[in-house]
Amino acid sequence: MKKSLIAFLLLFAGILIGGFWANFKINQVGKDSDLILKNGVWGYFPTMDLATNEFQKIYIGRIGLLALQDSEVIYFVASSDQEGDPLSSSNDYKLTGSGFDARYWSFTLYGEDHFLIPNDKSVFSYNMENIVYKDSLKNSYELIISKDPKKENWLPAGDANNMSVLLRLYNPAEYVYKNKDVIELPTLKKINP
Amino acid sequence: MKTHRILFGIALILGFAMGYKGFIKYYPNLLFKGAERKIGGSENTIRLGNLPDDKSQMIVKPNPDFMYVSCFFNLEDGPLNLSANISSSNYWSVAFYEPNTVNFYVKNDEQFESNKLNLLIAHEGNLPSTVDEDIELIKSRTKKGLVLFRFLVNSSDVDDVNKIKQIQKSIELKWIE
Numbered sequence: 001m002k003k004s005l006i007a008f009l010l011l012f013a014g015i016l017i018g019g020f021w022a023n024f025k026i027n028q029v030g031k032d033s034d035l036i037l038k039n040g041v042w043g044y045f046p047t048m049d050l051a052t053n054e055f056q057k058i059y060i061g062r063i064g065l066l067a068l069q070d071s072e073v074i075y076f077v078a079s080s081d082q083e084g085d086p087l088s089s090s091n092d093y094k095l096t097g098s099g100f101d102a103r104y105w106s107f108t109l110y111g112e113d114h115f116l117i118p119n120d121k122s123v124f125s126y127n128m129e130n131i132v133y134k135d136s137l138k139n140s141y142e143l144i145i146s147k148d149p150k151k152e153n154w155l156p157a158g159d160a161n162n163m164s165v166l167l168r169l170y171n172p173a174e175y176v177y178k179n180k181d182v183i184e185l186p187t188l189k190k191i192n193p
Numbered sequence: 194m195k196t197h198r199i200l201f202g203i204a205l206i207l208g209f210a211m212g213y214k215g216f217i218k219y220y221p222n223l224l225f226k227g228a229e230r231k232i233g234g235s236e237n238t239i240r241l242g243n244l245p246d247d248k249s250q251m252i253v254k255p256n257p258d259f260m261y262v263s264c265f266f267n268l269e270d271g272p273l274n275l276s277a278n279i280s281s282s283n284y285w286s287v288a289f290y291e292p293n294t295v296n297f298y299v300k301n302d303e304q305f306e307s308n309k310l311n312l313l314i315a316h317e318g319n320l321p322s323t324v325d326e327d328i329e330l331i332k333s334r335t336k337k338g339l340v341l342f343r344f345l346v347n348s349s350d351v352d353d354v355n356k357i358k359q360i361q362k363s364i365e366l367k368w369i370e
């Protein structure tokens with residue numbers, strides 16, 4: 001009887017350890033996994049294989065539940081600046097880039113909890129239509145991420161830490177799919193002294 | 194004594210495998226259930242969403258450029274007909290998800306030939322014998338799931354927002370007759 005109890009307790013302990021180990025492995029997906037590749041500061045999935053890749057399915061379920069297939073949209077995420085430091089509202093950042101060959105694209109700033117960051121202006125994102133371009137060809141732009149108001153293209157950072165910028169490219173051109181690793185993506189630099 | 198140690202070792206390894214596999218397999222379903230609980234509403238009921246803001250805490254990473262329409266469907270009692278009249282020049286799409294969060298179908302406005310959306314969602318084990326020509330059949334591997342519409346909207350244009358609200362109201366989900 002005592003041995004059966006020990007076996008049962010060991011089985012239960014094994015279940016807990018197995019669960020924790022799986023959770024640990026999934027947390028590693030966001031850190032040093034081959035599942036996420038980098039183009040500059042931007043992380044991306046080479047493929048969205050949620051049907052068969054269980055780790056990717058859970059990881060995306062946590063950070064972007066109900067994401068679409070990559071046939072419809074490509075996601076790029078930046079959670080650190082050019083120096084590799086996490087994005088914090090104690091700094092200002094300048095995101096500098098040019099337009100994309102896609103039907104619709106946007107930049108959205110999220111807090112550590114992956115939700116929109118509260119701010120008085122209710123500004124959470126910029127897209128290809130409402131961003132203020134630097135040139136008449138409507139190609140190049142600069143976005144400022146800051147807790148303090150800016151004249152234009154201001155993404156309010158509130159009091160958030162460990163923020164992330166999500167770039168969505170809906171219906172991008174075919175070459176974008178094939179060149180996720182080399183297409184020109186915006187830089188994201190700290191600009192405060 | 195040695196036999197017991199082997200038994201204990203097997204129990205521990207078996208438990209580890211169960212815990213590991215169980216977590217990997219069912220965690221997505223728990224996330225989906227959590228979303229269902231937060232979004233609320235009963236099954237097979239259309240839920241119209243406003244433009245997301247910082248108070249939108251139902252699904253992580255909402256897109257503030259989109260107005261959403263969601264419905265958790267249940268095909269237990271047979272196929273469902275999803276219809277709408279979507280006369281918008283903006284991007285919109287309709288996507289279906291399994292309870293394990295996998296997006297198994299997505300189609301956008303440019304891929305539909307008409308403004309009149311007419312879809313039939315049926316479980317693979319209970320497919321209708323015939324489907325009208327003007328209806329697209331969506332085969333679902335699971336009886337339960339989610340349908341999610343995304344409508345791109347110019348949030349600073351009240352007319353555009355109101356137009357999308359009217360389109361949202363045109364969406365219907367009902368049992369086939």
